[in-house]
Amino acid sequence: MQSQHELLRPDEQATLVLRRLYERYGYKKFRMNRFEEYDFYAVNRDFLANGQIITFTGLDGKLMALRPDVTLSIVKKTQADAGAADRLYYTEPVYRPCKHASAYRESFQVGVEHIGEITPYASVEVVSLAARSLSLIEADCVLDISHTGYVEGLLAGLPMDDLTRRAVRRCIEEKNAHELRLAVADTLSGEEAARLAAVAQLSGPFPQALPEARALASGEMMLAAIAELETLYAAMAASGEAGPLRLDFSITSDAKYYSGLMLRGYIRGVPSAVLSGGRYDPLLRRMGKPGLSAMGFAIYFDELARFLSAEADTAVETVVLYKPDADPAAVTRMVHSRVARGERVWAGTALPKGLTWSRVLEVNGHA
Amino acid sequence: MLNIALPKGRLGDKVYRLFAQMGFDCPDFFEDHRKLVLESAAGDIRYFLVKPSDVAIYVEHGAADIGVVGRDILLETRPDVYELLDLKLGKCRLAIAGPNDFRDRPDAPLRVATKFPNVTRRHYQGKNRDIEVIKLNGSIELAPLLGLSDVIVDIVETGTTLKENNLRVFEDIAQSSARLIAGKGGYKFKRPRIDSIVTQMTEAIET
Numbered sequence: 001m002q003s004q005h006e007l008l009r010p011d012e013q014a015t016l017v018l019r020r021l022y023e024r025y026g027y028k029k030f031r032m033n034r035f036e037e038y039d040f041y042a043v044n045r046d047f048l049a050n051g052q053i054i055t056f057t058g059l060d061g062k063l064m065a066l067r068p069d070v071t072l073s074i075v076k077k078t079q080a081d082a083g084a085a086d087r088l089y090y091t092e093p094v095y096r097p098c099k100h101a102s103a104y105r106e107s108f109q110v111g112v113e114h115i116g117e118i119t120p121y122a123s124v125e126v127v128s129l130a131a132r133s134l135s136l137i138e139a140d141c142v143l144d145i146s147h148t149g150y151v152e153g154l155l156a157g158l159p160m161d162d163l164t165r166r167a168v169r170r171c172i173e174e175k176n177a178h179e180l181r182l183a184v185a186d187t188l189s190g191e192e193a194a195r196l197a198a199v200a201q202l203s204g205p206f207p208q209a210l211p212e213a214r215a216l217a218s219g220e221m222m223l224a225a226i227a228e229l230e231t232l233y234a235a236m237a238a239s240g241e242a243g244p245l246r247l248d249f250s251i252t253s254d255a256k257y258y259s260g261l262m263l264r265g266y267i268r269g270v271p272s273a274v275l276s277g278g279r280y281d282p283l284l285r286r287m288g289k290p291g292l293s294a295m296g297f298a299i300y301f302d303e304l305a306r307f308l309s310a311e312a313d314t315a316v317e318t319v320v321l322y323k324p325d326a327d328p329a330a331v332t333r334m335v336h337s338r339v340a341r342g343e344r345v346w347a348g349t350a351l352p353k354g355l356t357w358s359r360v361l362e363v364n365g366h367a
Numbered sequence: 368m369l370n371i372a373l374p375k376g377r378l379g380d381k382v383y384r385l386f387a388q389m390g391f392d393c394p395d396f397f398e399d400h401r402k403l404v405l406e407s408a409a410g411d412i413r414y415f416l417v418k419p420s421d422v423a424i425y426v427e428h429g430a431a432d433i434g435v436v437g438r439d440i441l442l443e444t445r446p447d448v449y450e451l452l453d454l455k456l457g458k459c460r461l462a463i464a465g466p467n468d469f470r471d472r473p474d475a476p477l478r479v480a481t482k483f484p485n486v487t488r489r490h491y492q493g494k495n496r497d498i499e500v501i502k503l504n505g506s507i508e509l510a511p512l513l514g515l516s517d518v519i520v521d522i523v524e525t526g527t528t529l530k531e532n533n534l535r536v537f538e539d540i541a542q543s544s545a546r547l548i549a550g551k552g553g554y555k556f557k558r559p560r561i562d563s564i565v566t567q568m569t570e571a572i573e574t
Contacts, residue, residue, distance in 0.1 A: 140556070176449075203558075266552050270552055271428055271551070271553065272447065272552060
């Protein structure tokens, strides 16, 4: 007989396991409406992975939106202050355009938000939860870590116009050292261009990549970023959780919303990132909550849909065949008795199509 | 096993020769092109021969770990992949061309025929110029000759076709050549192998 847990679909099992993890670390489930006023998302459109939003008119005539993102709603509603952090998790649907289907889709997200004061321990806790979340879904996983201060510190020290800066960010995101060299050929010295190209290509396990990153760092911002990454890695290594961690500066982000540690998670067999997150203090400031800091991540179940799917179960143990005029009490007795033995039973007047079975029992007796 | 998507045709053949030089040769690569999947002699590499514009799709979706694709296609489709190396093969440029005697009419939208509608829109948006994009799938040069468009945005290699049809290049939009790309998910788990190929290819290109 199947246990209740086994009856759940793989994605439901994963959600349950993740919820248990977050509850154990003191995170509380956050529930929210699926609708918000459209204006709320419109002013923060750049924060969304894709600016398109499903809208409709509410009964009071206000333009409403089907929630395309969870973090914005949580930040809006949080009561956290620096002394009393909100530690929340959610398991919620969001409504966004599907990257490959040219259509809106309801997709499911599970995520964690820590809002209040992000101490060095709080950073480690969120990164640790992200790494554990990935491992619970698939042991063969990678958690890329970046720091906005490192790349922004590097760019801030170089004489470039905004257009070139944008091109350089894009090249770093693509690990595209050859185009990066071309983009800065007229503005930077060979040495500066080589340093940028080295950062674009720098990635790997922390013990190898972090000393390389330190060697390339200069200036307060870059060195502070390196110090934070070193503290994070030391804590993760001390607790034996550094295995999936990789340093990778190709994670870039919008400085209007993010500053600090950035996360992207991958599992073997899924072509895109399944986890994304980071530190988003600037978003809090933009939403009128200065003095707070926050960090979180979301796991995209739409990216995991195939990985967490199972083939249709077409097997039953017992087929109960009865005549159309059979005594329903006799059929019920037969079906209940087999179900009580833990069997999966299918009752009908003819053999089922598309199912397999171990035995066929016939009910004799008319009504 | 490393899966590699190569573009069908001359460029794919050139790139395959690079891989073969590096020891990843495949006995029947040139013999039977009806086969869609070819395995290296050592059995550790699998080549897929696909339409050039589909290479990045195979890589982005993880069906291929790496692939070779022109920068023109990457600029048009902007796939979410890493661009690891310029192979310096298949060099050409994306350019705006039109009839030799073309005179722009700034008051009317410019009609542009192209296989690259996204590159075209981005380019003219940057110039704040109103355009009508006419998406074609081939023989782009014909469009201005028959009055279907004012100008074209297309790949130019030698410029001979343009010249023979009384067309000329007005402006280059971007330079293009073959690029080695990698899928983000695949790169995370096959990085040593892919990095080693990048290193070997860099050496092969430079010699």
